[in-house]
Amino acid sequence: MQAGDRIGDRYELTYPVGRGGMGQVWAGFDQRLDRPVAIKFLRQTEVPEDERETAGKRFRREARATARLDHPGVPAVHDLGVHGEDLFLVMQLVPGIVLADHIAEQERLSVGEAVVIAAQVCSVLEAAHAASLVHRDLKPQNLMITPAGVVKVLDFGVAALLSPTEASRLTATGRTLGTPAYIAPEQAQAGPVGPAADLYALGCILFEMLGGHPPYEATNAPDMMRRHLYSPIPIIGEYRSDVPDDLAHLLYCLLAKDPAERPASSGEVHRLLTPFAHGDDKPGSVAERVGKRNFNATARTASAPPMSFQEGLTESRARARELAEDELFVQAAEVLERALHSLPEDEGELLAVEAISVRADIANLLMLAGDFQRARGAFAALAHDLDQSGGQQDLAEECWHQVLVCETEMGQVTSNSLVPPKLRL
Template structure:
């Protein structure tokens, strides 16, 4: 590829931004909308043939995962396509400095600046975790600071939909996704990584911003993972005596070996961090976007759709799901169910409506929204309990709801659910 090449009959390459083992990132220009963009390519022919299918799935998943996050701290995804033998994602072009380079230049960031960067990362993580996404590879190389001081979280390329089964399909046996210097102990041990793994990585990044080096040093990746698993948690005050005790305690908790001993959420960590930003009232503030799972319901279909056309619409939704258009298929069934639920509001749940609701919950799971899927299965189980003929299906729904909780990192769920 070279400057001036056109991609998708609308994007013109301007200059290369970066290159990895399997791809390239170019700055470009969208001539239809008159705006600069970043174009990330997966060079399929440069991927070993036995890894190509996995790499393609991961690349597409990156586009979909990032596109789901409507947050100022995540670059917007504009397009996904194919150019010759290559796949590409068109994204917002972010201008600024990579956090790793910023730390290298400054050696150690001030307490206020480090808290500001970490708080903004927390804002992104809160949105991601609410959408059933965990980044799994948070590190200074995947973070950018813009000239205005805003932080952007990049590369959801290994972001796992909170789905241990899906993660195992996209990971080579015996391999842990993530970067060794920032990997959570549970990831290093090959166990499911929930939101707590991102908080651990955040702790590693915060430690590095304050100390000028990651919390652990090692000669190789295997030794590094062992240190995350077994070495005592380092105390930041031994590197930076000026770090306030409350911030040092927060950092110690973020780096806890056991996920249950870390803070409960990114939002909680963000709230604590804001008090260290210029005394809590400085000009540098994290984004204040709210996180919500609320969705505006689509307009209902005509009432006759709940009758003889329901089978056709259900088949249409399945066709969409086969094309991996899970969100679109779910929205279709939501519209069908608005009418169907109204038609049977004061009756026991008909079998065809129950089947539609099971399909919808399954689509949420396929789309990676395990929070909504679990809620849908639980609600359906409660309705089905009213009918003796539906107890078996109700039990199945509860099993699925429990599987969703397990997928979101609830370790209290019995292991047999994963069998």
């Protein structure tokens, strides 16, 4: 697989975003609908020959399981197909930051922020458990926080639909389902696994968000599973003093060894978490801290091989022009965004002028695509920056005008619209 490859005569690969034991995930573009997508491949050649049929069945069931979960916290499934010897699954491309990375950067999250994230996961689990689906591998690496502040649960369905026979066979070969640091005791013993196992994993994740590390630590998987089975349940209050007693008690119950001693349902956990979700830590504030930083990192990952900014920009403009001529305006805007984020930090005056031009092009492309919300934000941000610098005032005025046009297109015309955007409070 390489950037530019076309899959199913419809999806163009742009850059790889992840790799697992038997597959690979790429960011791409749906050329037919001009939207970014994630394309997940099951590389049949990397699967042991005697497991290929079973792996293919699981992959298809993942698509169907995820597609059945109509919830904003689950990536939407768009397509399923075959490319050469590989199966592929086309899903919503989820921008944002992986929770594991967010915890690593922050060390410990505030109580309110951790609760907001856990509550959103609970909401997803409510929908999944109502559909008789158990995730079985919840962990911070499978949770994304989007720039809009929505928590997305990834990889739903790989283990959820395995039959008891398949689960027993995997356990017998030492391939216990689940990640050791977050695995429920009954899961570690290859016992019956139900919704309570997901609640245990959620408890491990909540403990890690609050304490900065999982509830149990070990140097190898067998020792980790023994700790889940036999070590005393850790008390979060011993690691930080600002966790309310009722929340600490809920966390203790989530980590109960016996599934029967955990809360009765994800709905009950959601209800018990709600009082601890503080206004300052609503999803929007989470997104404000992580959205832009993560987007920039993604853009750098997606960059072409090293070249000067001017060379890259010339190439990107040519590519964006081709895409725009085919009315693929969103894809054209993304090409320019990647070029913009490759701008050297120590930019000279010429590059600063080029950056302004690129930002204006991006805003106009978003407007042509009909994405008036993003276009409005792009025009407003550029106009504000131009006002602050005192440069290109004609362009600044044009951008403020386009802000009003976008608001009109979105039906947001009010009495306040008579006031120029830059003068509004």
